[in-house]
Amino acid sequence: MRRLAIGGLLLVCCLFPNWQRADAATSTSIGFWGDSLTFQAQGYLAHDFTKATMVGLHDYPGTALCDWLSSIEQLTSATAPQVAVLEFIGNDRPCDGSPATSTSLAASYKADLKKAIAALEAAGVQRIVLDEGPRAHCTFYAYCAAQPQLHAVFESLVGSKVSYAGTADRSAATP
Numbered sequence: 001m002r003r004l005a006i007g008g009l010l011l012v013c014c015l016f017p018n019w020q021r022a023d024a025a026t027s028t029s030i031g032f033w034g035d036s037l038t039f040q041a042q043g044y045l046a047h048d049f050t051k052a053t054m055v056g057l058h059d060y061p062g063t064a065l066c067d068w069l070s071s072i073e074q075l076t077s078a079t080a081p082q083v084a085v086l087e088f089i090g091n092d093r094p095c096d097g098s099p100a101t102s103t104s105l106a107a108s109y110k111a112d113l114k115k116a117i118a119a120l121e122a123a124g125v126q127r128i129v130l131d132e133g134p135r136a137h138c139t140f141y142a143y144c145a146a147q148p149q150l151h152a153v154f155e156s157l158v159g160s161k162v163s164y165a166g167t168a169d170r171s172a173a174t175p
Contacts, residue, residue: 029053031081031125033068033116036061037133038087055081064088065112066095073119080123085165086116089133090143090150102146110153117162130154131165 030052032038032045038059045057058068065088072084088109092099096108113130120128132147132154143150158164 027053028083029055029081030083030085031056032059032085032087033065033072034059034085034087035063035089035091035133037089038085053081055079062091062093064091064093064096065109065116066093069095069112069115069119072116075119075123075125077124080120080125082125083127083129084120084125085129085131086113087131087133090146091141092143102149105143105146106149106153109150110156113153113157117157121161126161128162129165130157130162 030049032054033056036059038045038057039061042057042059045054056071058071060067065086090105090109092105092108096105096112099105099108117128132150155164
């Protein structure tokens with residue numbers, strides 16, 4: 001969990017070098033949407049981003065991006081953060097039709113990520129950071145079999161405003 005928070009911190013520091021300034025006018029506002037990994041990292045996020053303005057921490061164990069799409073789509077230029085972090089490992093949820101195969105799970109995530117990215121960009125978010133979380137030791141859940149496809153989905157969406165926060169232990173996974 002600490003690696004997720006530190007990785008996000010380093011990425012934000014590189015993208016927004018002025019985020020640590022004390023005055024609110026120049027600090028970077030950050031919004032987080034995630035599953036259990038973000039939920040478990042809350043203490044680290046609060047500690048590591050003390051000088052940034054955290055405008056939203058939308059996370060809960062077992063959730064998927066589709067659970068948070070409505071909160072993302074409701075953002076406006078007045079309420080949107082400068083940086084949005086989307087961290088999801090690949091939970092399958094009824095809001096995505098409970099995908100039965102790894103291919104359909106990856107397709108659902110790709111569609112949801114495209115919707116989220118479009119909504120965040122329309123609201124004026126300057127940088128979007130995607131993270132699928134570590135997948136080492138994944139053996140049981142439905143998303144384990146889909147990890148290679150989910151990984152490809154996350155990487156395929158990188159663009160001028162979208163970054164992918166990868167970690168070294170991803171390559172060690174054997175779904």
